[in-house]
Amino acid sequence: MNGSLTEPRTPAPAQPASFVQEVLRGVAQVDFMPHAVTGIFFIGALAAAGWEFALYGLLGSVVGTATAYAFGIDRTLVSAGLRGFNGTLVALSFAVFLGARHLSTVLLAIGGCITVVVITSALATILGTWDIPTFTMPFCIMASVMTVAAPNFSRVWHGGPDLAALPKPAVDTTALDWEQLWHGFFANFGQIFFMPQWYVGLVFLAGITVASRVAAAMACVGSAVALFVAWAMGSPAKGVSEGLMGYNSVLVAMALCGVFLVTGGWSFGYAVLGAAAATGLTTAMAAFFAPFGGHTFTWPFVLTSLVFVAAVPAIPRLRRT
Incomplete structure (x- = not known):
């Protein structure tokens, strides 16, 4: 997960992995695992929380992987799921903060997943100089821009839940049981x-x-x-x-x-x-x-x-x- 250590500038020979496997690996790469079976478990976990989250998780990896193909990005990176995991997180963040059941959220999530592939390539070029992975920085940049900007647009902001903000200590000071x-x-x-x-x-x-x-x-x-x-x-x-x-x-x-x-x-x-x-x-x-x-x-x-x-x-x- 989180970006290759160095980014090849020319496409590598095609690998025998199917698109479905690559999409599932993209989901699994959120936790560093380039395994399609792990991706199935992860989609199942998202479905246990809500079917719409499973769909958004898949959508993000599908769009990210397809965009990487369209851009001609190195096949070995795509096959390992390294261009799908940021898309998975981006799509899920849009679903959580903008509301999963809105057409505007679906369209924005697709646009965000395409854009995050570009951000990933830019960061990989920069950080690759020092042999440093991109981690989930592309997702963080995309999601941060979305959460800061979205409340200013009435057509896309629907008052989504604040799941990522930590409760303030003054509100909750009870001891852990x-x-x-x-x-x-x-x-x-x-x-x-x-x-x-x-x-x-x-x-x-x-x-x-x-x-x-x-x-x-x-x-x-x-x-x-x-x-x-x-x-x-x-x-x-x-x-x-x-x-x-x-x-x-x-x-x-x-x-x-x-x-x-x-x-x-x-x-x-x-x-x-x-x-x-x-x-x-x-x-x-x-x-x-x-x-x-x-x-x-x-x-x-x-x-x-x-x-x-x-x-x-x-x-x-x-x-x-």
Whole structure:
């Protein structure tokens, strides 16, 4: 997921993957997994939250993948799902914030998914100079522009739910109980796709496990670290139980141990440190975006991973994959 490390400038030979497989891999690549079966699990998880979310998730990957084909983007990138996952997240964000059952949302989501392919290519060109992935930065840029701008347009803004904003501590200062903790543990996986239900998160975790037990273990580590840090800092119980404090940490833990860094003891510790940093940054980013109506999305994951991956060449104990 989150962009190739270097972007070829000429198309590679065609690979024997079907368009359907590539679309499903695009959905799965949201959590770094280039596996069509994982994509099926993820679509199932979205359907458990609402059939319209499953359709938008598929729509995003279909449009992103088809656009990459139309642009002649390297087939190996498309086949791995690396031009579909940002589209999946963009389409879902439009559905969540603008309302899924509006024609204007469908049209804007399609336009956003096409545009995010261009943004991805631009960022890959820039970041590829330093061998840094794009992560979900293209999605974050597209979704941030949408949430800030949309309320100013009466034909497209329908007062969508504020699922990505963290509750303010002054509103919710209750202590975390056991039920909230275990709900939060699983909701951390679902909130990557904007879904706060713990059972939806459980299906996402199952999908990751099908592709990689190591990745699933690191996802669980990231979720547990986020819960501990959130509890230690006295984070709002409601936000923790809905996964709003932990989804970025899940992605960081997976990225820093097994995806972009070789799995090992040092990378494991590095991933734990990164997950803790992402948890703290989540609150800071929420406060930063709040005054002008923006949302955290996966910005904490992107910024944390950029710094930690960029530092690897200067740390002899760590190795890139």
